[in-house]
Amino acid sequence: MSELQEARWYVVHTYSGHENKVKATIEKAVKTRGMEDCITQVVVPTEDVVETTKTGKEKTRQRKVYPSYVLIKMIITDESWYIVRNTKGVTGFVGPGSKPVPLSDDEVIAMGIDLESNKVVNGETDLEVGDNVQIKNGPFSGKIGTIEKINMENKTVTVCLDAFNKKTPFEMDIDSIERI
Incomplete structure (x- = not known):
């Protein structure tokens, strides 16, 4: 070899x-x-x-x-x-x-x-921790948050949103967000 x-x-x-x-x-x-x-x-x-x-x-x-x-x-x-x-x-x-x-x-x-x-990956290779993103669907549709964690294996991201009067992390599919 x-x-x-x-x-x-x-x-x-x-x-x-x-x-x-x-x-x-x-x-x-x-x-x-x-x-x-x-x-x-x-x-x-x-x-x-x-x-x-x-x-x-x-x-x-x-x-x-x-x-x-x-x-x-x-x-x-x-x-x-x-x-x-x-x-x-x-x-x-x-x-x-x-x-x-x-x-x-x-x-x-x-x-x-x-x-x-x-x-x-699922086509979204340009996302990075710290990016500002907008939620495309679901109960938080239209909200803007910041990526805290990316799990490419499961194709999920943890996005920190201003919800319940404080910064709250939510895990969601990578397809349900878009970079702004």
Whole structure:
């Protein structure tokens, strides 16, 4: 293995419904074998979907963006390939003859992965702690607040609003705010 080799993103096909289990198993194997330098990140891309229940209430749930697929940032070595390929629930790498083919930078960006931070994001990469934002929907629609915390993994932000006669933090979806 070359010292200059850089980790690239690969797509792994899994049994339906086994994505999170595969992710956890690979992360555990990487930690156990001390291979954090070869397999740097395992991601199951999800998005928040708002559904209306039979009673008319809106409910937000997470949905897998690519069902039956897991994205892995890794350097292909015999051992890293073996760990991923022999994980229970993995059917193989996406590529000709199950030969791992790395994603191009354009494909990685199209899948919603920010190349700078290597986090899966929902298009809102320009938000920062301290930014003033306006709430677009919900009970605080139209209110202006300040971002205190950003959780890109869950696609949520904590916004401090002037409510109840004091500064109050509220956690909300990243899609429900806009920078002003």
